[in-house]
Amino acid sequence: MPRSRYKTLVDAYAADIRAGRLAPGTRLPTHRELAAKEGLALVTASRVYAELEAMGLVSGETGRGTFVRETSLSPGQGIDQKDVAVGMIDLNFNYPSLPGQADLLRSALRQLALSGDLEALLRYQPHAGRLHERASIARHLHDRGVQVDGGQILIVNGAQQGLAVSLMALLKPGDVIAADALTYSGFKVLAEALHLEVVAIPLGNHGPDLAALEKLCRSRSVRAVYSMPTLHNPLGWVTPLEQREQLVALARRHDLIIIEDAAYAFLVENPPRTLVDLAPERTVYVSGLSKNIATGLRVGFIAAPLPKVPALERIIRATTWNTPGVMTALACGWLDDGTVSLLEQQKRHDAKARQLLAAEMLQGLTCIGHPSSYFLWLPLPEDVRADQIVVELMHEQISVTTAEPFAVSAHVPHAIRLALGSVSMAVLRQALITVRKVIAAYL
Numbered sequence: 001m002p003r004s005r006y007k008t009l010v011d012a013y014a015a016d017i018r019a020g021r022l023a024p025g026t027r028l029p030t031h032r033e034l035a036a037k038e039g040l041a042l043v044t045a046s047r048v049y050a051e052l053e054a055m056g057l058v059s060g061e062t063g064r065g066t067f068v069r070e071t072s073l074s075p076g077q078g079i080d081q082k083d084v085a086v087g088m089i090d091l092n093f094n095y096p097s098l099p100g101q102a103d104l105l106r107s108a109l110r111q112l113a114l115s116g117d118l119e120a121l122l123r124y125q126p127h128a129g130r131l132h133e134r135a136s137i138a139r140h141l142h143d144r145g146v147q148v149d150g151g152q153i154l155i156v157n158g159a160q161q162g163l164a165v166s167l168m169a170l171l172k173p174g175d176v177i178a179a180d181a182l183t184y185s186g187f188k189v190l191a192e193a194l195h196l197e198v199v200a201i202p203l204g205n206h207g208p209d210l211a212a213l214e215k216l217c218r219s220r221s222v223r224a225v226y227s228m229p230t231l232h233n234p235l236g237w238v239t240p241l242e243q244r245e246q247l248v249a250l251a252r253r254h255d256l257i258i259i260e261d262a263a264y265a266f267l268v269e270n271p272p273r274t275l276v277d278l279a280p281e282r283t284v285y286v287s288g289l290s291k292n293i294a295t296g297l298r299v300g301f302i303a304a305p306l307p308k309v310p311a312l313e314r315i316i317r318a319t320t321w322n323t324p325g326v327m328t329a330l331a332c333g334w335l336d337d338g339t340v341s342l343l344e345q346q347k348r349h350d351a352k353a354r355q356l357l358a359a360e361m362l363q364g365l366t367c368i369g370h371p372s373s374y375f376l377w378l379p380l381p382e383d384v385r386a387d388q389i390v391v392e393l394m395h396e397q398i399s400v401t402t403a404e405p406f407a408v409s410a411h412v413p414h415a416i417r418l419a420l421g422s423v424s425m426a427v428l429r430q431a432l433i434t435v436r437k438v439i440a441a442y443l
Contacts, residue, residue, distance in 0.1 A: 006044060010051050017057045017068050024070040025385050028058065031066075062411055070387040089423055089431045092399040094374045095295040096421035098346050104339060108330050121325035127317045128309070129155030129328060136332040137301045140340065144265060145274045146285055148303045154312050155323050159263045159288030159300040164190050165319070166284045166302060169311040170257055171196055171223055177259075178216060179226040180208050182413075184233045184261060185405035187226055200409035201225075207232075207239035210246050217254040224257035230271045231264035234377050234406050234417045236370035241272035248279040255282075262287040266344045267351055267372045281305055284312075289331050291374075292344045299323060299331040348372050354420040354428060361432035365439060374421035378435075380414040384442045389416055392438045398431050 016022045028049070029037060035045035049066050052058045060066045112118065128134065135150035156162040163186065171177065173195035179187065181200040191198045199216060201208040207229070216222060227247065229239040239247075251258050260275045260283055276283040288300030304312055316322065334340045351372045358367065358376050368377040380386060386402040393400055403415045418435065420428060 006048065009038060009048055013048070013052055014055060014057055017052075022068050024068050024391065025388050026068040027064075028066045028068065059412075067385065070391045087397060088394075089398045089427060091418045091420070091422070091428075091431060091435075092401050094291065094419040094421040096291065096347055096350065096374055097294060098343065098350065101294060101343075104334075105330075108333060111333070112326070112329060115329075117329075121329055123325070125322035125325050125328070127154075127313045127322055129153070129323060133328055133332045136335045138303075140335045141285075141301075141303060143341075144262070145271070145277050146303055147277055147280070148285075152303050152306055152309065154302040154304065154309065154316060155328055156288075156300045156302060156316060157320055157323050158290055158298040159261070159286055160186055160190075161298075161320065162286040162288065162300045162302045163187060163259070163261065164194075165312055165315045166259055166286060166304075167191065167194055167196065168319075169315045170259075170284065170308065175223040176220055177224045177226055178213055178222050178256075179408050180228075180232070180235075181409045181411075182235060182403065182406045183226065183408055184228065184263075187261070188405070188408065198226075198408050202409075203235075207237055207243045208247075210243065210250060213247075214250055217250070217256070222254065222256060224259060225251060226259045226261065227275060228261045228264075229275055230262055231268050231370055231373055233264060234375055235368055236373045236375065236377065238268055238271055238370060244272055244275060244278060248275060251279060251282060258283040260285045263291060264373065266292045267348055267374070268370070269348065269372070276303060284308065289340065292340060292347060293331070293334065297327060297331060299327055351421065353425070357425065357429060358418070358420060358432055361429060362436050365436060374419060376418045376420060378416050378418065378439070380416070380439065381443060384414060384439070386414040386416055389438060389442075393435065396434050396438065398434055400435070 013022070031042060031045045031049065034040065034048065035042045038045070049058060049060060053060060057069055058066050059069050131150060133155060134153040137153045137155065138148055138150045141148060156165055167190055171194070174197065176197045176199055177191065178199050178201050181203050188198065199220065199222065201216070202212045203209065213225070225247070229244055231238060250256070258275050258279060262274070262285060265271065265287065274285065276285040282305065285303040286300070289297050290300070302312060351374050355369060355371050355373065355376070362378070366379050368379065369375065380389065390400055390402055401417045403413050403417070406417070407413070423431065
């Protein structure tokens with residue numbers, strides 16, 4: 001087929017989609033039907049759809065066909081905070097805040113201003129943090145079942161940088177890292193930027209399918225596994241102890257590094273033993289204070305085996321040198337005086353109340369989540385497209401996220417994730433009523 005005709009066909013489809021002549025959700029002819037209709041080779045018809053998909057105009061879905069995408073959505077379908085317009089109700093990002101937190105900050109700043117150590121905070125800090133601050137974090141982690149000392153702690157600029165530092169220090173471009181088929185979107189972005197190959201672990205009922213991971217490790221040179229065993233984002237899993245022990249045994253058999261993401265772990269009361277406690281010699285534990293205190297407090301931490309600390313420290317030095325001294329001093333002061341523990345308790349209570357409200361407002365819909373988490377996963381009925389739901393909710397001034405940013409595998413389920421922690425209870429109630437109304441219209 002001459003290139004000009006091939007390009008003409010691609011351009012014609014693109015023009016029809018952008019002009020609205022092919023509406024979002026329209027099912028296009030199969031590859032074979034397109035080939036027969038246009039007199040093309042099958043491989044050329046497939047190439048037409050592949051180029052349209054690369055342009056973000058269509059999506060191919062295994063077993064269902066090729067569909068026109070909603071082009072008013074960004075490629076991430078709402079995952080970027082900048083996409084939330086003024087006046088939009090944000091059920092996309094979680095930045096839970098409690099009444100009185102601003103007063104806590106004012107009080108802490110006044111206390112810090114009166115401290116005798118203020119001048120030291122204006123200078124560069126040790127790359128991994130000052131020793132007494134690392135010890136504060138270690139004491140805090142002991143209450144979470146992470147039995148480490150201060151020498152194993154590295155202070156970073158939020159949990160996201162903690163993940164970045166861990167991946168940069170422990171893996172190299174081209175390495176294979178296994179992750180759940182649905183996983184934290186920020187991890188996906190990091191892995192892509194660092195040229196890591198992420199392979200999907202199929203999903204079980206309460207965690208990853210470890211038999212599938214075992215098979216994967218036998219066929220591929222998997223170097224590491226990324227895991228969120230305590231309050232999985234977006235599915236709300238708390239992986240049972242037996243399955244954690246099986247994952248650790250598998251990691252030891254195949255010499256895998258375990259990266260344990262615990263950003264939301266504080267919301268779970270009495271969780272099973274952490275992976276870092278079960279396998280301290282190979283687990284890097286990453287968390288922070290953005291969710292349990294405030295997103296503007298960009299203080300996070302890594303707990304790592306001692307032999308891995310120098311490599312992690314070198315990456316901190318090469319990227320940010322150290323965390324800001326003032327922010328770290330504030331955070332560690334709140335760790336030491338019990339403020340963080342109090343806020344965590346209050347936020348667990350707040351998250352439970354929001355989950356109860358969601359269960360009431362979304363009655364009749366399938367909802368997957370944890371009773372004390374700040375997010376909820378809604379699988380959509382067969383033949384209901386997530387991008388259609390997202391656009392309709394945007395018209396109602398509600399921003400939500402589809403499954404696309406979380407999907408590691410080629411198959412992207414039609415589902416939406418609701419972040420429950422960023423608006424008042426009254427606004428959340430009305431937003432959830434609208435969400436149910438929009439989805440119910442398709443039932």
